Structure formats: structure tokens, C-alpha cells
Ligand SMILES: Nc1nc2c(ncn2[C@@H]2O[C@H](COP(=O)(O)OP(=O)(O)OP(=O)(O)O)[C@@H](O)[C@H]2O)c(=O)[nH]1
Ligand SMILES: [Mg+2]
């Protein structure tokens with residue numbers, strides 16, 4: 001493969017995926033000074049990784065249980081990065097082949113072809129490995145699904161920390177605390193990341209449909225009457241219809257519309273309402289204060305509110 005980086009320099013990949021130039025490297029002693037960070041080709045905000053070209057979404061079939069709406073949210077987030085999406089369903093050893101078949105058909109109707117794996121039994125790990133070769137892949141998924149266990153199985157002698165899923169909710173314990181990048185034995189890079197249960201979507205209402213393979217399929221076959229159709233109750237819509245995740249689409253659409261309203265109120269000081277966070281994702285609209293002095297102050301508070309909202313979704 002042709003390297004896009006100048007050969008006279010020592011380019012390498014750092015922990016967060018940045019490509020850097022190193023002066024006088026001592027590869028065996030693991031020393032050298034970073035003199036330059038190359039421009040990033042792709043960048044993820046959460047987890048913070050630069051230059052990845054594939055997302056490996058790991059979900060557990062059981063313990064923690066597979067929740068379709070949560071899986072949808074992760075899939076949309078993954079699709080919104082524009083990277084290739086690879087879906088692995090782990091802990092196959094905990095459910096019957098019949099139940100697996102049912103899930104397979106269901107996800108197929110969503111437009112995905114998951115690889116059923118079991119880190120415990122070594123099932124389909126070779127298949128997963130071939131899909132990781134020569135790519136820089138970021139692992140994502142909720143806590144406790146087995147991301148670190150999978151990396152341990154793929155890379156011998158690594159011994160990443162893993163932990164039991166615990167409690168009534170069968171949640172993981174956020175065992176992995178930071179992002180780390182590993183080299184695969186057959187080539188390719190893989191980044192372990194801390195699990196998070198509720199990634200925040202940041203697409204606009206107009207962009208949302210393009211993150212659903214089912215909607216794309218429908219749009220390839222027919223057109224909506226209106227070019228700015230949001231596919232909810234407009235007449236002659238090609239997307240609305242009898243597909244399983246259409247219901248998810250409508251819920252995420254509402255979320256995207258609310259987020260857009262919030263953002264436009266923030267950036268438009270003439271808006272007559274402002275959003276005030278009430279914590280735990282609830283929000284309330286309040287009349288805007290007219291004085292300029294107050295207006296400046298309230299905008300600052302809004303930013304804090306928003307940061308708190310993000311933090312809450314991170315802690316979920
Ligand atoms: N039954 C079964 N258990 C598994 C399998 N893979 C992993 N586990 C168990 O699942 C638990 C969580 O695994 P981890 O690898 O720590 O999960 P993680 O996704 O890295 O979790 P965080 O670091 O918290 O995000 C551990 O007790 C593993 O032993 C599997 O294929 N089958
Ligand atoms: Mg982990």
C-alpha cells in the first residue's frame with residue numbers, strides 16, 4: 001500500500017490515533033520526541049480517536065441484554081461518522097441458536113449483517129479478525145459487552161482488565177477508563193475504548209433518514225413529494241411505512257428537532273424563548289430576559305446547561 005506520509009520522516013501512530021513525526025527515535029528503547037502532529041483524516045469526538053476508518057460495534061446478546069432502541073442509537077452514531085460499520089454480537093454462548101437466528105433475520109431487515117461471536121468459546125473470532133485487517137478500527141459499545149475481552153482474545157499476551165457484569169440492571173462496570181490503540185498480529189490497528197451507554201446524536205433532522213439503511217433503500221426506489229420531507233406526516237412520503245425501525249426513526253427525529261430548536265435559540269439572541277435545563281434530560285422553555293446585561297449572562301448559563309446535559313448523557 002502506498003504510504004501518504006513522506007518517507008524521510010519517522011511517522012508513527014500515537015495512542016489517540018494521531019500520526020506524528022518523531023525526532024531521533026530510539027524504537028527499541030521506546031524513546032523519541034514528537035515534533036509534529038499530522039493533519040487528521042477523520043476525528044471522533046467520543047471516544048477521542050483520530051484517523052480511524054472503521055467502527056466495530058460490539059453488543060452482547062445477553063448479560064447485558066440486547067436492547068433494540070439502544071442498538072439503534074449506537075448504529076446511528078456509528079453511521080454518522082461516515083466510517084465502515086462492523087457489528088459483532090458477543091456472548092452467543094448465552095442464547096439458543098433459534099434465538100440467534102431470529103435476531104439475525106431482524107437485523108438483516110435493518111440492513112445489517114452481524115457476526116455472532118463468543119469470546120468465551122472462541123466462536124467466529126477468526127472471521128472478526130479478517131474484517132479488521134489493514135484497517136484502523138475503533139471499538140464501541142456499552143459497558144460490559146466484552147470489548148476488552150475480545151481484544152484480549154485477538155491479541156495474545158495483552159491481558160487488558162475485564163470485569164464481571166453486575167447488579168439488577170446487568171450493567172457493566174466501566175472497567176476500561178481510557179482509549180488505547182493496539183496493533184493486531186495480522187496487521188491493522190484496534191482501539192479499545194470505555195463503554196458508554198447512551199451516545200449523543202448530533203445530526204440534523206434532515207440528515208437523520210440517511211443514517212438508516214432501510215430509509216436509504218426506500219429513497220433509492222422512490223422519491224418523496226417534497227424535497228425537504230422529514231418523513232413524518234407529509235403527503236406522498238417514500239420513507240414512511242411498514243418497516244420495524246420506522247418507529248425508532250420518529251423518536252430520533254423528535255430528539256433531533258428538539259436539539260436543533262435548542263441550538264438555534266442559543267445562537268439567535270432575538271428568539272423569544274430560551275431553553276433551561278432542568279437536569280436529567282428534562283428541559284423547560286422560559287421567556288427570555290430583555291436587558292442586554294442579562295442576555296449575556298443567560299447565554300453563558302445556557303452553555304453550562306448544555307455541558308451538563310452532555311455530562312449527564314455520558315454518565316448514563
Ligand atoms: N458468557 C460470556 N461472557 C463473556 C464473553 N465475553 C466477555 N464476557 C464477560 O463479560 C464481562 C465484561 O467483559 P469486558 O471485556 O470487561 O467488557 P467491556 O465491554 O470491555 O466493558 P467496559 O470496559 O466496562 O466498557 C466479563 O466478565 C467477561 O468475562 C462471552 O463471549 N461469553
Ligand atoms: Mg473494557
Ligand SMILES: [Zn+2]
Nearest residue numbers: 224229231237
Ligand atoms: Zn418523506
